[in-house]
Amino acid sequence: MKNEPAVPPYHIASVDHALRLLLLLKTKPSIRVAEAADELDVARSTAHRLLAMLVYRGFAAQNPTTRAYHPGPVLIEVGMGALSKLDVRRKARPYLERLVATTGETASLQILEGNHVRFVDSVESANAVRVASRAGVSLPAHASSGGKVLLAGMSLEAVQRLYPHEKLEQVTEATNTDRSTLFEELAEARALGYSVNHGESEPGLVAVGVPLPDRTGIPVASLTIAGPTARMGPEGVNRAVEALREAAKELSESLYR
Amino acid sequence: MKNEPAVPPYHIASVDHALRLLLLLKTKPSIRVAEAADELDVARSTAHRLLAMLVYRGFAAQNPTTRAYHPGPVLIEVGMGALSKLDVRRKARPYLERLVATTGETASLQILEGNHVRFVDSVESANAVRVASRAGVSLPAHASSGGKVLLAGMSLEAVQRLYPHEKLEQVTEATNTDRSTLFEELAEARALGYSVNHGESEPGLVAVGVPLPDRTGIPVASLTIAGPTARMGPEGVNRAVEALREAAKELSESLYR
DNA sequence: CGGCTCATTCTTCATGGCGGAATCATAGCC
DNA sequence: GGCTATGATTCCGCCATGAAGAATGAGCCG
Numbered sequence: 001m002k003n004e005p006a007v008p009p010y011h012i013a014s015v016d017h018a019l020r021l022l023l024l025l026k027t028k029p030s031i032r033v034a035e036a037a038d039e040l041d042v043a044r045s046t047a048h049r050l051l052a053m054l055v056y057r058g059f060a061a062q063n064p065t066t067r068a069y070h071p072g073p074v075l076i077e078v079g080m081g082a083l084s085k086l087d088v089r090r091k092a093r094p095y096l097e098r099l100v101a102t103t104g105e106t107a108s109l110q111i112l113e114g115n116h117v118r119f120v121d122s123v124e125s126a127n128a129v130r131v132a133s134r135a136g137v138s139l140p141a142h143a144s145s146g147g148k149v150l151l152a153g154m155s156l157e158a159v160q161r162l163y164p165h166e167k168l169e170q171v172t173e174a175t176n177t178d179r180s181t182l183f184e185e186l187a188e189a190r191a192l193g194y195s196v197n198h199g200e201s202e203p204g205l206v207a208v209g210v211p212l213p214d215r216t217g218i219p220v221a222s223l224t225i226a227g228p229t230a231r232m233g234p235e236g237v238n239r240a241v242e243a244l245r246e247a248a249k250e251l252s253e254s255l256y257r
Numbered sequence: 258m259k260n261e262p263a264v265p266p267y268h269i270a271s272v273d274h275a276l277r278l279l280l281l282l283k284t285k286p287s288i289r290v291a292e293a294a295d296e297l298d299v300a301r302s303t304a305h306r307l308l309a310m311l312v313y314r315g316f317a318a319q320n321p322t323t324r325a326y327h328p329g330p331v332l333i334e335v336g337m338g339a340l341s342k343l344d345v346r347r348k349a350r351p352y353l354e355r356l357v358a359t360t361g362e363t364a365s366l367q368i369l370e371g372n373h374v375r376f377v378d379s380v381e382s383a384n385a386v387r388v389a390s391r392a393g394v395s396l397p398a399h400a401s402s403g404g405k406v407l408l409a410g411m412s413l414e415a416v417q418r419l420y421p422h423e424k425l426e427q428v429t430e431a432t433n434t435d436r437s438t439l440f441e442e443l444a445e446a447r448a449l450g451y452s453v454n455h456g457e458s459e460p461g462l463v464a465v466g467v468p469l470p471d472r473t474g475i476p477v478a479s480l481t482i483a484g485p486t487a488r489m490g491p492e493g494v495n496r497a498v499e500a501l502r503e504a505a506k507e508l509s510e511s512l513y514r
Numbered sequence: 515c516g517g518c519t520c521a522t523t524c525t526t527c528a529t530g531g532c533g534g535a536a537t538c539a540t541a542g543c544c
Numbered sequence: 545g546g547c548t549a550t551g552a553t554t555c556c557g558c559c560a561t562g563a564a565g566a567a568t569g570a571g572c573c574g
Contacts, residue, residue, distance in 0.1 A: 008309035009523075012562065014531065015307065018272040019314040026335065029370035029395060033552055043533045048553060050272065052265035057276040067540090067552065070395070074280070079335025081283035082328030113318070113330040120333070132471070136337040138330075158321070266554075269531065271562065290521055300564045305522060324521065324570095 017042060018050050022075065025060060030068045086111070088212065088221045089120050091254055095223070095247045096123040102243045105227035105236075106131040110146035110209075111220065113138065115162040117147040120221075131205055131226040142182050143171040145197040145209030146222035151182075152189035153211050153219035159186065174199040194241050199229070206232035208240040210248045212255070223248055274299060275307050279316060282332065287325040342368060345469075345478050346377045348512055352480070352504045353380040359500045362484035362493075363388040367403035367466075368477065370395065372419040374404040377478070388462055388483040399439050400428040402454035402466030403479035408439075409446040410468050410476040416443065431456040451498050456486070463489035465497040467505045469512070480505055 017040050024031055024039055031039075037047035051069050054060035058074030083089065092109045099107035106125045110117040122133035141147025142163070151159050159182075168177045176182060189195040197207040207226035211219030225240040226232075232240070274297050281288055281296055288296075294304035308326050311317035315331040349366045356364035363382045367374040374397075379390035398404025399420070408416050416439075425434045433439060446452040454464040464483035468476030482497040483489075489497070 006313075008306065008313050010306045010309070010562085011313075012271055012275075012306060012310050014269055014271045014562085015275040015310045016314070018269075018275060019310065019316060022316075023314065023331065026331070027371060029373050029375070034550095044552075045534075045554080046532060049265065049267045049269060049531080052267070052553095053269050053272045053276065056263070056265050056268075057273070057280070059276060059279075074283075075335060076339045078279050078283040078328075079332050079337075080339050081336070082332035083336030083340060085286040085328070086333075087286065111333075113333070116330075118330065118333060118337075120337070136334070136341060267531085271530080291519090301521075302523080302565075303563060306562080309522095 014050075017046070018053060021050055021054060022059060025054075025069070025071045025075065029070055030063075030066075031070075032066075032068045036069070083120075086120060088255060092212075092221070092223070092251060093121060093123075095251045096121060099123075099223070099225060099243055099247055100125055103225055103227075103236075103240055105225045105231065105240065106133070108134065108146070108224045108226065110144070110150070110222050110224065112141060112147070112150045115141050117141050117144055117150065117222070125227065127231075129228055129230075131207075131228070139201050140169050140171060142168050143175045143197070143200045144224075145195040145207045146224040147209075148185060148189050148195040148197075149209045149211040149222050150219050152186040152195070153213065156183070159183070171201050172199055172203055174203070176200065194244065196237060197226075204229050206237065208232075208237055208244060210241075210244040212248055212252055214255070223251070271307075274303070275310060278307055278311060279332075282311075282317060282326075282328045287320070287323070287327040289323075289325045293326075341477075342377060345512060349469075349478070349480070349508060350378060350380075352508045353378060356380070356480070356482060356500055356504055357382055360482055360484075360493075360497055362482045362488065362497065363390070365391065365403065365481045365483065367401070367407070367479045367481065369398060369404070369407045372398050374398050374401055374407065374479070382484065384488075386485055386487075388464075388485070396458050397426050397428060399425050400432045400454070400457045401481075402452040402464045403481040404466075405442060405446050405452040405454070406466045406468040406479050407476050409443040409452070410470065413440070416440070428458055429456055429460055431460070433457065451501065453494060454483075461486050463494070465489075465494055465501060467498075467501040469505055469509055471509075471512070480508070 020040055021036060033044055033048050036051060037044045040047060051060060055062055058072045060069045061072045062069050089109060096107040096109060100123045104125055104127060106122060108119050108122040110119055116138045118138045119134040122135045124130055124133050141151050163179050166179045168179060170177050194208055194210045199205060205226055206229055207224050209222045209224040212221040212223060213219045223244050225244060277297055278293060290301055290305050293308060294301040297304060308317060312319055315329045317326045318329040319326050353364040353366060357380045361382055361384060363379060365379040366377045368377055373395045375395045376391040379392045381387055381390050398408050420436050423436045425436060427434050451465055451467045456462060462483055463486055464481050466479045466481040469478040469480060470476045480501050482501060484493060
């Protein structure tokens with residue numbers, strides 16, 4: 001479970017209501033005034049005005065027959081726009097394809113979101129037995145190789161803020177659940193320049209990740225190669241590390257031209 | 258060209274500022290406090306608090322180095338979801354065309370949105386009497402064959418969350434309105450691998466749906482064939498089931514390359 | 515170290531956003 | 545057609561909130 005973000009010092013209740021409505025529309029494609037009022041714990045007149053604002057700016061649309069509200073085109077547009085502006089995603093695609101061609105395993109690109117990583121793109125291996133695309137999926141950073149290399153590029157203070165408790169979330173039996181052990185793993189990842197995930201996110205899966213730093217040297221994304229245990233022994237891991245290092249170097253250079 | 262929407266009678270300025278900020282994040286990869294203040298024509302302290310609210314609810318994230326704000330995980334998630342839909346739609350189109358050619362009835366692709374299904378794409382039958390395209394339309398999942406096969410692929414807990422009440426929405430006289438009966442129907446759909454809708458969404462319409470699973474086996478979309486009662490007797494239904502099964506198998510394999 | 519620029523925090527107060535009442539719209543029943 | 549029930553929408557008065565501006569903080573540069 002992701003950490004609860006800190007409540008801003010000067011909280012704007014009406015804006016918060018509106019954003020929570022957007023979050024509701026994301027999960028419930030149809031919502032009525034009374035329902036919105038219940039969920040937000042506001043008066044129906046308040047809910048009605050908030051929904052009218054979402055409709056006005058295109059974030060919601062009202063079905064004239066049922067009077068229910070649905071996500072509007074602008075919400076999708078903003079999301080698509082946010083994704084298309086992710087420079088790293090667009091430029092990384094050819095490198096993911098190349099990594100798959102070179103190593104025969106599934107290649108992915110991840111970005112850090114709090115103490116999780118999100119797979120923003122994936123190209124699958126052609127092998128019948130392979131790691132499937134996880135594009136869109138979010139995983140705890142400490143339980144993934146792509147996450148660990150991103151955490152390794154941060155200061156100790158920053159990592160402590162993301163992981164305020166000693167106990168970490170367990171994903172599989174192989175997941176490390178001690179923060180102090182995580183710090184050691186991050187130190188190792190920093191030294192090696194890559195990290196390996198031996199079944200920490202899923203049994204039978206081995207993944208290797210390297211960071212993609214920005215101009216300041218701080219990683220903003222990571223590249224990973226993942227395969228089944230049978231093909232990802234020491235030789236497979238080494239081959240993945242080589243291919244990832246080369247791809248990351250060239251991609252980093254192309255990202256900041 | 259879309260008309261400018263009417264300004265709501267009770268305009269909420271603070272909510273409007275926040276929504277306009279989201280719109281800015283659609284076109285600019287990142288934005289700074291002063292820039293936001295200029296664009297919204299508010300004080301920098303106001304812009305700062307608005308951005309803090311977007312960060313709080315995940316719509317924006319702040320780069321600790323540059324202090325600029327960029328789209329947050331919620332917007333990335335919305336974008337990934339929309340992109341995923343587009344991808345499935347593009348790949349499914351030839352199969353829908355083939356299904357129409359094979360069965361002579363209208364074929365459609367649906368995705369689950371909460372406890373509704375949305376018709377993402379449709380190819381209409383060439384027969385004069387036919388089920389029209391419902392692309393863009395949203396229907397209760399429990400009242401559609403495409404919806405039922407999607408619900409059948411979910412855990413009981415997940416279905417209970419989507420349907421918290423025993424009473425279900427009635428669409429036609431044929432619609433089942435009991436949740437416990439829905440659970441039985443889902444068990445049947447799970448066993449058969451398909452579901453049939455006899456006039457539950459519209460009188461005179463019969464539809465057959467099969468799931469399109471992703472790599473994890475969980476269905477993310479469904480294919481349906483729909484026709485008028487006169488042509489969709491037991492023989493028509495069986496023909497549809499065969500054609501759908503074949504199409505779904507091939508399409509599933511192609512979706513995740 | 516001082517100056518500059520932008521970000522962030524704090525304080526005060528005017529008004530914007532709230533809830534509740536009143537009214538409207540629609541569906542269902544007789 | 546009239547009535548009732550339910551949910552949506554509009555209106556109004558009030559006060560707590562969200563605004564701006566001042567003060568402070570942070571980082572960079574010469």
